[in-house]
Amino acid sequence: MTKSTVWIVLSLFIICLISAGLLSKVYTLTRARIELIQNEKTQLNLAKVSDDTTSTQTGTVDTIMLSCLCRVLPTSKSYIEIIKDTLWIVNDERNQKIGIVFKIAPQGYGGPIPIWVGLGTDTIIQKIFIEADELKETPGLGTQVVESSFQEQFTKRAVNELKLSQDTKGIQAITGATISSRAVVNGIRDNIKRYKKYLISDTLPKAP
Amino acid sequence: MITKQKTNRWKYLTQGIILENPILILMIGLCPTLATSTNANNALGMGIAASFVLICSNIVISAIRKFVPDSVRIPIFIIVISTFVTTVDYIMQAYTPSLHKVLGVFIPLIVVNCIILGRAEAFAYKHNIIDSFLDGLGKALGFTLIIVLMGIIREYFSKGAIFGMIIGPKALISNPMLFMIFPPGGFLLIGIFKAIINKFILNKEVVE
Structure with missing residues (x-):
């Protein structure tokens, strides 16, 4: 395996790693709000009322x-x-x-x-x-x-x-x-x- | 030398707006343009989302261009672009859920938007960070300008409104030109824009 082949694999790996790290950060930052909005929507849409x-x-x-x-x-x-x-x-x-x-x-x-x-x-x-x-x-x-x-x-x-x-x-x-x-x-x-x-x-x- | 560099930079920025407008001159990115310009609000949302991704990916790709092996540059570009697109997707889901719902599949599709991939390959991969940023900004402005303009015109003729505010004459509201929100209206409008820009701008440029 030549040096350049290693670097090809490594560079792709590093980029994917950084990308995944950034996205997980963004996901944790926005998750709470996204869930809140979706909950509100389902509650308003379905308006599930339990019998009591x-x-x-x-x-x-x-x-x-x-x-x-x-x-x-x-x-x-x-x-x-x-x-x-x-x-x-x-x-x-x-x-x-x-x-x-x-x-x-x-x-x-x-x-x-x-x-x-x-x-x-x-x-x-x-x-x-x-x-x-x-x-x-x-x-x-x-x-x-x-x-x-x-x-x-x-x-x-x-x-x-x-x-x-x-x-x-x-x-x-x-x-x-x-x-x-x-x-x-x-x-x-x-x-x-x-x-x-x-x-x-x-x-x-x-x-x- | 410095003044030459300065004029060059100014050119990178302004070229994207008219002379190298992605939609009207380079004729790329037509699919999201036609699909999301049915009203001014959606068009603006799409313009901002695509601009953010374009500018950021141009900067990042330009920054990493020296480390990227030539043979895997396209996969790396796509990873970088999709990272930003997913970020935009999460943010829109959290803060502008209604816009996110309307734009729907066109947000994830920014990943393969040829303006962004095209600028990464043709410009950012070969130029330094500041030039790439200016090029991204210029192209983003050109794209947003045209898509919003189309959104305004299509919304006005199909609903008599602009940004949701009804301002058109009564005759238009009761008898709207509905075909303007359909694909034929979009194609027609792009054709008209292209004709105008060919007549007044390109010809002038050739003479100069």
């Missing part, structure tokens, strides 16, 4: 859940989870039922579109919220469903107004993203029909 938190209404998970619900029903103060991670009955601060919130994920163009829907007791939509993080729609087209100009169209709509149309009577589809828009509108409409029975007050369990 519904009765106690306290704890951090509970607060996160409430902040999720407040995005679509702003006056939410407490809730009862009816179907895990899917349907909640929501009360205001006087323990009066103000509506239900449900989370659906209809199939869009590139994948499921996660939507939160806040439905008032009069079966009028209070607000919808589409999660941007897990969206797999075409960038620049389908992803426009997360924009407030699209989502605000759903505010104060009754179920029979939920259809795509050219004028303001219905929901205006996003240009170039008809499939995504239709998925959102149809998903919300079908699920309102499915869940609106939970709004009828006598069939409901009273809030604790």
Whole structure:
């Protein structure tokens, strides 16, 4: 083995060693923050609520859940989870039922579109919220469903107004993203029909 | 001699911006340019990330050039570049998670960005640290300038907004030129830029 061959191997080895050392340093410096961000994201996305938190209404998970619900029903103060991670009955601060919130994920163009829907007791939509993080729609087209100009169209709509149309009577589809828009509108409409029975007050369990 | 060196250095810095602009004259690094310039914010993020890697790798490669065996220089360049790219990747994940999500695979792909590898091979491997730094800075500025300019134009025509602020006329917002965010819009824009620069800058240079 000549001297130059040794040096070739050695120089590669040294470079890799330095690189690995530097990267492990950077990794340890940023790891805490990356994990923090990812945890926050999963907690907000999944909003996993264990069964007993519904009765106690306290704890951090509970607060996160409430902040999720407040995005679509702003006056939410407490809730009862009816179907895990899917349907909640929501009360205001006087323990009066103000509506239900449900989370659906209809199939869009590139994948499921996660939507939160806040439905008032009069079966009028209070607000919808589409999660941007897990969206797999075409960038620049389908992803426009997360924009407030699209989502605000759903505010104060009754179920029979939920259809795509050219004028303001219905929901205006996003240009170039008809499939995504239709998925959102149809998903919300079908699920309102499915869940609106939970709004009828006598069939409901009273809030604790 | 000293003045000559000074003018040379000034040239290394300024050449990259227009006369040796990586995108428009050298025609390298087109892939990330087309893919991430759909809006001004992404373009700026990509420009900064690539600039950081380009400048740092130019400096380091120039510093180690005398120890690097000629036969394994390319693997060593790639290790150096990928170290910086991974650093950028971690930092963006920790501090700008939303931008990191949008740019996605284009951050790791900076490793094989031909601007960076090209400058390492063509310049930094043959020049001293200060010259390499200036060359990296110049090319980085040229790259960032063009990619941000493209981002601004594409965002304006496709959404009527710049950096997310809506400023376009109403007619444009209700009827945006959607093709500008698609690849054809990007190619068209690069073609227009290239035509302008050929007409006004290259010709002038030849006459001089």
